[in-house]
Amino acid sequence: MQHLLRRPSPARVAGVVVSVVLLLGVASCGDGSVHVDPFDSSAAGRAACATLIASVPANVGNQRRHTTSGSPYAAAWGDPAIVLRCGVGTPAGFTPFSACQRVNGVDWFAPDRMFTDQSSDVLLTTIGRSPRVEVLVPARYRPPQATMVDLAPVILAHTREVAPCS
Numbered sequence: 299m300q301h302l303l304r305r306p307s308p309a310r311v312a313g314v315v316v317s318v319v320l321l322l323g324v325a326s327c328g329d330g331s332v333h334v335d336p337f338d339s340s341a342a343g344r345a346a347c348a349t350l351i352a353s354v355p356a357n358v359g360n361q362r363r364h365t366t367s368g369s370p371y372a373a374a375w376g377d378p379a380i381v382l383r384c385g386v387g388t389p390a391g392f393t394p395f396s397a398c399q400r401v402n403g404v405d406w407f408a409p410d411r412m413f414t415d416q417s418s419d420v421l422l423t424t425i426g427r428s429p430r431v432e433v434l435v436p437a438r439y440r441p442p443q444a445t446m447v448d449l450a451p452v453i454l455a456h457t458r459e460v461a462p463c464s
Contacts, residue, residue, distance in 0.1 A: 331365040332374035332381065339371045339385030343429025343457075347371040347384035350431070350456035354382065359435070359445040378436040380445055386432040389423040398425050398463035401443060402450035405463035408442075416440060424453060426461040 339347055354373045356363050361376030371384045391409045398405045405425045412420045420435045420442045431453055435442040 331367055332379045334366050334368045334372040334374065334381060334383065336369050337371075337383060337386070339369075339383075340387070340429055343385040344371070346429050346456050350384050350429075350452055351382075353452050353456060355448055355452065358382075358448040359439045361439070376436075376439065378438060379434075380436065380439060381434045382449065383432045385429045386423065387430070389421070389432070392423070392425070396425075399446075400463065401446040402454075404446065404450045404453050406446060407463070422446065424457065425463045426459055427453065427457040428460050429457055431457065 348370065351371060351373050354363070358375040358380055361380060364374045364376075364379065366372045366374050369383070373382045374380065389407055389409075392407050396407055397410070398407050400406075404427070406422045407425045408420050408422050412418055417437055419437050420440065422433045422435065422442060422445075424431045431449075433442075433445060433449065435445050439445060
């Protein structure tokens with residue numbers, strides 16, 4: 299799809315940065331649930347996202363799933379929480395020349411600085427799939443490959459490839 303290959307506008311980048319900041323503010327509640335601030339999920343992907351969320355595994359990265367509040371298009375595991383959001387926009391920093399990593403059939407993008415700074419959380423976003431899925435992996439669970447492997451089957455089953463990452 300051509301929309302994946304355009305450079306994001308400054309307004310779009312600012313919106314994505316705000317979304318990332320909100321996501322990083324994910325809070326665990328005392329009852330074991332995780333609050334994920336509401337976000338604008340793409341209208342076209344809402345049905346697929348609802349099915350994807352209903353189908354996520356009970357464990358990701360050896361962490362147990364928690365209930366979530368705030369968004370019907372989110373799931374969380376562990377403490378600190380690994381957080382999945384479905385129906386997100388183009389990730390900040392993604393360009394047609396960005397590197398991606400294919401793990402079990404799913405192409406992922408993460409800003410280079412997240413891979414070079416081993417003490418940072420990693421924000422992964424599926425590339426070339428609709429709807430797009432974003433996963434925040436706290437630094438405690440690095441490297442993120444186990445999370446990527448655990449989520450690949452549900453992402454492949456409930457999203458469609460529109461353009462493989464090259």
